[in-house]
Amino acid sequence: MVIKQSAEFLNDINQRYFNRGLSADFLAILAKLETYNNPKYFEGVDIILSRYRQAGLGITELSPHFVFELAEGLPRNTFLDSKAPFIPPITTPDRHMRIDQLIASLPVPSGTRPCLLDLGCGFPPITTVEAAERLSNWNVIGVDPSFYPYLVTNNHGYYGCFDGQENLRFMWSDALHRKVTLQNSADEITKIREDIVSAAKKLFAKFKTDKRTDEIEIEGHHLFCNPFKLYTRPNVTFMTGKIGSVEIDNIAVARLFNVSVYYDETFRLQTLDWISKILKEGGMFFCGTDWIKGLSSAYFTYKKADGVLNEVSFSFSIDCLYPLRPWIFFSMHRSYAEKDTLIRYLKILREDKKFINAFDSRFVKLVEEHGLGKKDPQSNRWLPLTQSLDLAEFNNSALEINELLEKEGYVDQAVLALRSHGIKAECNAVNLIEVKS
Numbered sequence: 035m036v037i038k039q040s041a042e043f044l045n046d047i048n049q050r051y052f053n054r055g056l057s058a059d060f061l062a063i064l065a066k067l068e069t070y071n072n073p074k075y076f077e078g079v080d081i082i083l084s085r086y087r088q089a090g091l092g093i094t095e096l097s098p099h100f101v102f103e104l105a106e107g108l109p110r111n112t113f114l115d116s117k118a119p120f121i122p123p124i125t126t127p128d129r130h131m132r133i134d135q136l137i138a139s140l141p142v143p144s145g146t147r148p149c150l151l152d153l154g155c156g157f158p159p160i161t162t163v164e165a166a167e168r169l170s171n172w173n174v175i176g177v178d179p180s181f182y183p184y185l186v187t188n189n190h191g192y193y194g195c196f197d198g199q200e201n202l203r204f205m206w207s208d209a210l211h212r213k214v215t216l217q218n219s220a221d222e223i224t225k226i227r228e229d230i231v232s233a234a235k236k237l238f239a240k241f242k243t244d245k246r247t248d249e250i251e252i253e254g255h256h257l258f259c260n261p262f263k264l265y266t267r268p269n270v271t272f273m274t275g276k277i278g279s280v281e282i283d284n285i286a287v288a289r290l291f292n293v294s295v296y297y298d299e300t301f302r303l304q305t306l307d308w309i310s311k312i313l314k315e316g317g318m319f320f321c322g323t324d325w326i327k328g329l330s331s332a333y334f335t336y337k338k339a340d341g342v343l344n345e346v347s348f349s350f351s352i353d354c355l356y357p358l359r360p361w362i363f364f365s366m367h368r369s370y371a372e373k374d375t376l377i378r379y380l381k382i383l384r385e386d387k388k389f390i391n392a393f394d395s396r397f398v399k400l401v402e403e404h405g406l407g408k409k410d411p412q413s414n415r416w417l418p419l420t421q422s423l424d425l426a427e428f429n430n431s432a433l434e435i436n437e438l439l440e441k442e443g444y445v446d447q448a449v450l451a452l453r454s455h456g457i458k459a460e461c462n463a464v465n466l467i468e469v470k471s
């Protein structure tokens with residue numbers, strides 16, 4: 035893609051993907067991309083929108099949340115602008131809840147303690163600890179190259195990871211009051227970053243004079259030295275390292291979530307090759323993306339049989355059919371096996387008019403009832419938001435809507451629709467649409 039100036043880029047995507055139909059409000063939100071002055075964001079937005087269109091989604095499905103996240107979230111979540119671009123250790127509680135449930139349903143030979151490898155687990159390693167708590171008869175190993183010796187937190191749910199030279203390497207938030215819409219988050223984030231860095235200076239100074247403790251508090255800010263002690267559990271081990279570089283074997287299940295989207299096809303193939311060596315016979319590998327409690331899930335399942343790792347299935351969650359946020363379409367590289375596969379099935383389902391009309395009208399009604407947005411009955415397009423929402427409200431509503439869609443049988447209907455196109459689909463043990471390879 036030829037990189038353009040912002041105004042030209044917006045014109046271009048408006049023309050190419052929406053037949054010049056983007057409203058002035060949506061264009062005003064997207065104009066924010068201008069301020070980042072980074073061609074990589076244009077490329078990221080273009081990749082997302084081209085997949086959005088390929089999946090059969092158009093202007094009438096384009097929600098203000100989706101547009102807002104394109105403009106604001108891409109810089110916040112991808113760190114493409116950092117001087118030395120790195121893969122952020124972003125994670126969140128309950129992210130792999132359904133994968134944990136799937137693993138819990140696997141047979142475990144009596145007298146054995148199988149090993150789960152949580153690859154690229156992120157920091158703090160919340161998902162690894164949750165897996166260890168949910169799978170008490172398993173041993174769990176969390177592996178990541180970005181484990182940091184110092185963690186600084188504030189009273190509002192933000193935290194900074196500091197390296198051995200006391201430099202801030204990464205800041206993130208488990209703050210559920212963080213606004214997801216209608217705010218200038220870049221300014222706020224800059225202020226919080228400055229606050230954490232200046233608090234850290236005081237905390238490190240105090241730590242040097244008082245070495246008796248490895249947890250220091252000053253005015254609501256905490257410094258944890260060796261933060262891993264917060265995540266110690268009897269069945270958990272942590273290892274610093276990358277795929278291919280950690281000495282490990284005899285793994286019953288490995289998972290790699292929200293990591294491969296940052297890499298290319300060569301990395302994917304090298305990963306599969308390494309996984310086939312470290313898995314025990316009959317072992318499984320789950321690889322893909324997800325968000326809290328199985329929302330926005332899309333992943334491959336592999337199984338090792340007769341020494342060979344075989345692709346078994348591809349699974350995705352029902353909310354992928356009408357994404358309110360762009361992340362299921364994000365990857366750093368344009369050609370990417372997981373996304374291509376997801377889009378293939380979304381396109382089939384979105385072209386199945388009988389199924390999709392019923393699904394869309396129920397989904398829109400639920401979104402409106404939950405206060406996540408409103409459509410203009412005349413144009414059938416989403417109207418701009420009139421009030422700000424925080425992350426907790428957004429997540430809760432998205433989860434409730436998903437639960438209702440599942441209860442009302444839309445997963446089964448999607449499965450039947452896929453089968454009517456000759457695809458071997460079923461609803462898996464954790465209510466995701468699963469297509470057999």
Ligand SMILES: C[S@@+](CC[C@H](N)C(=O)[O-])C[C@H]1O[C@@H](n2cnc3c(N)ncnc32)[C@H](O)[C@@H]1O
Pocket residue numbers: 121122123124125126129153154155156157161177178179180275276277290291292293
């Ligand atoms: C977005 S986080 C995802 C964390 C967690 N798996 C989750 O789903 O919440 C991506 C993580 O991948 C790690 N990572 C990047 N390259 C890796 C590699 N080659 N091998 C293992 N982990 C890697 C990063 O350090 C980062 O913590």
